[in-house]
Amino acid sequence: MIYVKDARLNQTWNEVSHGGIMLKGGTSLEVNTGDWRTFVPSWIEEKCKQCFLCFPVCADSSIIIENGKRTDFDFKHCKGCGVCYKVCPFDAITFEKEDK
Numbered sequence: 704m705i706y707v708k709d710a711r712l713n714q715t716w717n718e719v720s721h722g723g724i725m726l727k728g729g730t731s732l733e734v735n736t737g738d739w740r741t742f743v744p745s746w747i748e749e750k751c752k753q754c755f756l757c758f759p760v761c762a763d764s765s766i767i768i769e770n771g772k773r774t775d776f777d778f779k780h781c782k783g784c785g786v787c788y789k790v791c792p793f794d795a796i797t798f799e800k801e802d803k
């Protein structure tokens with residue numbers, strides 16, 4: 704059995720943990736969940752009023768706050784749900800289909 708953090712694309716079915724369970728915390732940081740995305744948000748810094756309404760609604764902690772200011776998205780983990788886009792009252796976030 705191997706831990707999720709050690710998972711590789713070429714691992715066989717009998718090497719993964721039983722039921723695909725995670726055997727320790729913090730492994731989500733190591734998984735590129737942004738790969739699941741079909742729509743992608745974009746942050747328009749000039750329009751952003753730093754109201755922070757978008758930050759708490761992101762279930763994936765993909766809106767980064769640094770030194771008390773909102774910065775760009777963590778696209779490695781953003782799954783493209785669009786909730787941040789819906790709550791921004793200043794049109795500082797766009798949301799479009801992502802070309803991959």
Ligand code: SF4
Nearest residue numbers: 761781782784785787
């Ligand atoms: S689209 Fe969803 S997952 Fe991505 S940053 Fe916005 S709220 Fe978070």
Ligand code: SF4
Nearest residue numbers: 751752754755757791
């Ligand atoms: S909700 Fe909009 S204006 Fe407020 S911090 Fe987020 S992007 Fe900026």
